Amino acid sequence: MSQGVGTGPRGSERPLNEAYDTALLDLDGVVYAGGKAIAHAVPSLERARAGGMHLAYVTNNALRTPQAVAEHLTELGIPAGADDVITSAQAVARLIAEQVPTGSRVLVIGGEGLRVALRERGLVPVESADDDPAAVVQGYGGMELPWGRFAEASYAVRRGVPWFASNTDLTIPSGRGIAPGNGAAVEVVRIATGKEPQVAGKPLPPMHRETILRTGARRPLVVGDRLDTDIEGAFNGGVDSLLVLTGVTDGARLLAASPKHRPTYVDADLRGLLTRQPEITREGDGFRCGGWTATAGADRLELVGDGESLDGLRALCAAAWTAAGEGSCELDGDKALARLGL
Numbered sequence: 001m002s003q004g005v006g007t008g009p010r011g012s013e014r015p016l017n018e019a020y021d022t023a024l025l026d027l028d029g030v031v032y033a034g035g036k037a038i039a040h041a042v043p044s045l046e047r048a049r050a051g052g053m054h055l056a057y058v059t060n061n062a063l064r065t066p067q068a069v070a071e072h073l074t075e076l077g078i079p080a081g082a083d084d085v086i087t088s089a090q091a092v093a094r095l096i097a098e099q100v101p102t103g104s105r106v107l108v109i110g111g112e113g114l115r116v117a118l119r120e121r122g123l124v125p126v127e128s129a130d131d132d133p134a135a136v137v138q139g140y141g142g143m144e145l146p147w148g149r150f151a152e153a154s155y156a157v158r159r160g161v162p163w164f165a166s167n168t169d170l171t172i173p174s175g176r177g178i179a180p181g182n183g184a185a186v187e188v189v190r191i192a193t194g195k196e197p198q199v200a201g202k203p204l205p206p207m208h209r210e211t212i213l214r215t216g217a218r219r220p221l222v223v224g225d226r227l228d229t230d231i232e233g234a235f236n237g238g239v240d241s242l243l244v245l246t247g248v249t250d251g252a253r254l255l256a257a258s259p260k261h262r263p264t265y266v267d268a269d270l271r272g273l274l275t276r277q278p279e280i281t282r283e284g285d286g287f288r289c290g291g292w293t294a295t296a297g298a299d300r301l302e303l304v305g306d307g308e309s310l311d312g313l314r315a316l317c318a319a320a321w322t323a324a325g326e327g328s329c330e331l332d333g334d335k336a337l338a339r340l341g342l
Helices: 041-050 066-075 088-097 112-120 147-158 182-193 205-215 227-237 251-255 270-274 309-324 334-340
Strands: 022-025 054-059 085-087 105-109 124-126 135-138 163-165 171-174 177-180 220-224 240-244 265-267 281-283 286-289 292-296 301-305
Touching (some): 022 205, 041 054, 054 066, 085 088, 105 112, 147 163, 147 182, 171 182, 227 240, 251 334, 301 334
Parallel strands (some): 022 220, 135 163
Antiparallel strands (some): 281 286, 292 301
């Protein structure tokens, strides 16, 4: 189970790829960014798999099909099949299929990944609000999605057609920086209609359910770069998580994390799957990890010592999260993070 309120990242005497049977890996910002493999990802995953860990790739991006994602991973040097990939398109298709009859038409605002997932559930993708859809589904459609697609969704939703969204990530990492995600597109339809969609993707239960059903994981470890999707999804599912710092989360966001956004483990990148995780010990009013000791002062976080930067960050997390309790730490951690180069 994930750590409770008031603790820092947890230690592990065993390498994580031995302590857990399945890694539920996010893709964007964890395995690749802008289509290119992130440093250390390929050899780390190869070693984890060779050691007996099952690797499953879990993404909120509903644009591509599992087969297309698997082919991309294989091209990067990470052998994968379509069965190794779980997408929010699959999760939302199951959610829709549980609420409308088989053979129903579904208005699709998104890419091929949504269409394939709907057909797998016996549903019929359509393109217009005038096609008498029983549901509307919205997923990330890429940078070239025409504005008129949002209008089609709005027409149907305003008529009372049930509305579903694969996910509501406001941003998505790319090779050029952070770009608008499906959540930004969902906001367009929300503003136009005043309605709220049913959402399937991380961090909500339908995505976790889809992942466990498809992988059969018994001791899963969620691996991600986002606090509000990957880590919160693990929290909601009652499973442990590893945050890697190769995506959108920086040190300041991590220190300010509320309980549902606090990962079990923190590491720089996917090499963290292959290593033991250091213990954090309480020393008086402070928390020690490696050569660093962190304390929560009256208005800021203090850090003394030296050693590995990640150990300092882990110690700071323990001090910040304990001080915050069930809330979010508001102490200034900028100076302490600067000492670590973070």
